[in-house]
Amino acid sequence: MVSLKDVALRAGVSIKTVSNVVNGYQHVTPAMRERVQRAIDELGYRPNLTARHLRKGRTGILALAVPELGNPYFAELAGAVIDAAARHDYTVLLDHTGGRRDQEVLVCQGFRAHVMDGLILSPIELETEDLLARTDTAPLVLLGEREYDAPYDHIAIDNVAAARLAVRHLIDLGRRRIAFLGARRESARRPAHLRLRGWREELTAAGLPCGDDLVVGTDAYGREDGARAMAALLDRDARPDAVFAYNDTMAVGAMRALADRGLRIPGDVAVVGFDDIEEARFTGTPLTTIAPDKAAIARLAVDSLMERLTGAGAGEPRRARPGHRLVVRESSAGRPVGEGC
The missing domain is CATH 3.40.50.2300 (Response regulator)
Structure with a gap:
């Protein structure tokens, strides 16, 4: 496998400079960024995302649980969430609850928590008391128009x-x-x-x-x-x-x-x-x-999880209202x- 060291040698720069370019840090001159990117392209370097997430104590996976994958709306929304998560180098695990309360509670309470860093859930039958009884500590973002009086980020149109x-x-x-x-x-x-x-x-x-x-x-x-x-x-x-x-x-x-x-x-x-x-x-x-605005719904949901994971989103639950149009x-x-x- 091509390593950061190989790219650094080809570009004639330090490994730290290559790391800064790969991780998108801003304090790199355009000329230096172009030089490193040329070496990356020539060598076919691909970052080891699994190792990167493990170093941070994470899995690199977000879960998206929807009522029905056969419903075109949820299929299109899932695609938008996958695209939004990819911008953060995350993979999305899809789950299908069938809109059943027992399945929604199972997912909400941390089923498969060992393989995910955060959960985006679009519930149908879940009740507020189910959310208040949640013990899993993974960040949770709720989607959909059903309203809840619970301390979790919620993304829904008006x-x-x-x-x-x-x-x-x-x-x-x-x-x-x-x-x-x-x-x-x-x-x-x-x-x-x-x-x-x-x-x-x-x-x-x-x-x-x-x-x-x-x-x-x-x-x-x-x-x-x-x-x-x-x-x-x-x-x-x-x-x-x-x-x-x-x-x-x-x-x-x-x-x-x-x-x-x-x-x-x-x-x-x-x-x-x-x-x-x-x-x-x-x-x-x-x-x-x-x-x-499905793209905005997906982006807001993923960004909310990222903020909770990094600590930047500490504080009151977020209530976001993405746009809609006729x-x-x-x-x-x-x-x-x-x-x-």
Whole structure:
């Protein structure tokens, strides 16, 4: 293996100078950095990250636990976390909890703690008391919109504001019966209720109906759930002229059900989703959706762990609010004039 000493000899500098360049220290002149980098490239030197982490008493591994890797949102988020961790020379271990409380508690309490330096957890069923009972000392960062009164860093977008943005878009398009797909019978601090709350607040502010006849509950959030919810909604007396779905996969299922009934999107019913998964751009009718800043979510989560590991993040738990935006596509606004045929 090529060593730091080999690079130093080739560049004609000290081993310390090579180490400074490899570790990205700022106090190296551009000329010296270029000289060392040329030697690194010529010799094919690769730093021994395992040895580097072991010298600091770490494993060099972060864990990311999500409810469902088959869900496109979590798959895309995992990719963003892997990219963010790589910038700190960390590897990411992925775990799948299935959204089950026992699995989330197991991960939270330090299962596999011996192979990781910190944990990023996106919980579904975990309760505040589970977090307060945690004894594992590895840094923990929580993801997702469910709110907790616990002393851990939490990264989540503002669900209520995001939902209001989606509904306001539909109102501005002239829609007056806007339904919500994906309500759950659960704590008001969970994401489905936060998005439902935003839906209701925006409709109320506009003086539009927001009764239970426009809400369909589901037990899960997949395409089939969206299709069933949409079909149930269409079987009711008064058809909506727009639908805001809890997430994109439900919205995709809803669009399938609308097509099966011979209804036009957005002519008869406009559809808006949430998450901006890649599939949203490539459905038969591209889907309008709320796009959380997944790269920012990942970066903030990894940076929070790094700060806790180095001691720079000591103090009060961090409550970060990454941005979100509305991405308007054909499922609500139709095909732009002059585009396509």
